[in-house]
Amino acid sequence: MLRSLISLLALCACACVSALAAQPATVRLDYLHSGNALDEHYAMERVVIEPLPWPGNMAQTIDTTNRGNNLVEVVDAKTGKLLYSRGFSTVFAEWRSTEEAAHMNRGFQESVRFPRPEQPVRVRILKRDERNLFSVVWTADVDPDAMDVIRKPPPAPVKPIGIRVNGPSEDKVDLLIVGDGYTQADMKKFEAAARRLADHLFQVSPFKERAQDFNVWALALPTEESGVSRPSTGVHHASKLGARYDIFGSERYVLTTDNRALRELAQYAPYEFIEILVNNETYGGGGIFGQFSTAAADNDWANYLFVHEFGHHFAGLADEYYTSPVAYATGGARREPWEPNATALHDPANLKWKKFVKDGTPLPTPWPKQAYETASRAYQKERAALRAANRPEAEMNTLFRRDLAQSNALFSPDPHRHTVGAFEGANYEATGYYRPEMQCIMFDRSDAFCSVCADAITTIIDLYSHPASR
Known part of the structure; x- marks a missing residue:
């Protein structure tokens, strides 16, 4: 049985390689992204033709999901026709919200990948502005036939x-x-x-x-x-x-x-x-x-x-959690997040996940928030003490199990336990941001995604x- 399974996997892998042969090559643009809390800069590093063909579906090269802090667009250099786009976020964007970014510059390596075009292209990096819309912050001209393009990476050091x-x-x-x-x-x-x-x-x-x-x-x-x-x-x-x-x-x-x-x-x-x-x-x-x-x-x-x-x-x-300490600076204006499972609830009538909300559901939706926060403060204090004392990991795991059990016991009798609504407390903030359901894998260590997150994944x-x- 095991040998048959291995043979099947090998055949499937060969089929994948054969099918990929008809695909265009994969282009990777490596660049540097630097700056601080107030300023940022980009600089091209190199262009690489990767050793494997493009793994993606060439019938779905345009991203319309409106996700990410950034968007990469690849356009024909002559006509401006959009050939490829994908939303993404960056380590730099997270770093620039830290306290360190307020008083120093740092640089980060980043890459974007796209199917090899037949002609020179312009690669555009876009960023969300204060209106939550994308605007161009950097462009780079890429000719896949240019002499400085790296076309022959070293042999594979290991096999997948x-x-x-x-x-x-x-x-x-x-x-x-x-x-x-x-x-x-x-x-x-x-x-x-x-x-x-x-x-x-x-x-x-x-x-x-x-x-x-x-x-x-x-x-x-x-x-x-x-x-x-x-x-x-x-x-x-x-x-x-x-x-x-x-x-x-x-x-x-x-x-x-x-x-x-x-x-x-x-x-x-x-x-x-x-x-x-x-x-x-x-x-x-x-x-x-x-x-x-x-x-x-x-x-x-x-x-x-x-x-x-x-x-x-x-x-x-x-x-969706908000009681654990995080590395980023939070606070300030409650702008509507681009993430599909968090909202500032500026317009309850047009809640971004309203298709999941039943008529008559109160927005915001009540939940045992105060009791949860009281228990969570005690839990976070104990968690911090365990880490400060460098206690065995088994003690931390036991604490996590107890915390989840306490949350389940608190939420179980609540009438809105499985309601889709707008529950205040999300996006690292106790107030001003709301999550779709009381519990979700993105909120605590429970074992299921809420309806909104599941839809976003699909x-x-x-x-x-x-x-x-x-």
Whole structure:
């Protein structure tokens, strides 16, 4: 049985490679994004023709979802015809909301990828303005036939593993699971973690119902020592992708700022989305829309971390919690968020998810907010004490279980437990922002997405998969 399954996967992988051969090449524009809280700049670094053909559906090259802080547009240099677009967000945008950005400049590596055009193009990076509309902030002319374009990357250092292969890449959403902090001796452990977490993802709706629309690949470069850096505890490891804890001073925030290392490895597998598994047990993760997400593979809450952070990366979902400390500066005017699952509720009659709201539902929708916040303040105090004392991770996991049980007990008898409405408290703010339902994977460590988040995820699946293959 196992041999038959392996043979089937191998055949599917060959079919994917064969189908991809008809696709255009993949172009990657690497650039630098720098500045501070008030100013930002862009500079082209290089143009690369990646070794694998474009993995996406050429019938769906234009993004109409209106997600992300930024939008990339690729237009014909002569006619201005729009050839390709995708929304995305950046690590820079998060950093510039931190206190550090108020008094210093920093630069970040970024990339955009698009199918190789037949003619010179203009790549435009757009950014949301104060009206919540996109406006152009940078342009770069790209000629795929120019002499300085990199056309021959080095041979693949490792081969991707087909975790789930359901068809040609251009018909499917391609998810690449990348490992960081895994030694050569840890490779089987990484593959097992990738399979386990992918299996869990497709047990959660709406991914469960759309599992056949995905291919999942796994890839990892061995490191000299196990684990990634956690500077707040004096732990430093030279991992291949540079993923680490303590990003922007948040002990649980895990990202890599080495975009070059990530893209140079990822280019050897078909992908549109990336989740990085770090070889650590300490609770942590992160997710940037259209860039990548991360999760601590050995934590007791790895299933939740994988799905929650992928929700950010895949569908641009906002965090709906608001009592946990975050790395970014919050407060100020309550502008309407672009994220599909958070609102400032300026116009209740035109609530962005009103199609899910039943007539007569009060907006805002009442919930046991005060009792929740009282319990949450006590929980956060205990959580901070455990981290400050560097207590064993098992104690933190026990605290998380108790916190979720307390929330479930508080919410269970409430008449609006499963109501879609507008519940105040979201987007890191106790007031002024609202979430669609009382509970959701984006709010706490519960195990299901709310109706609005599930719909937002489905929209992205539809953007990247081919209807004829369903």
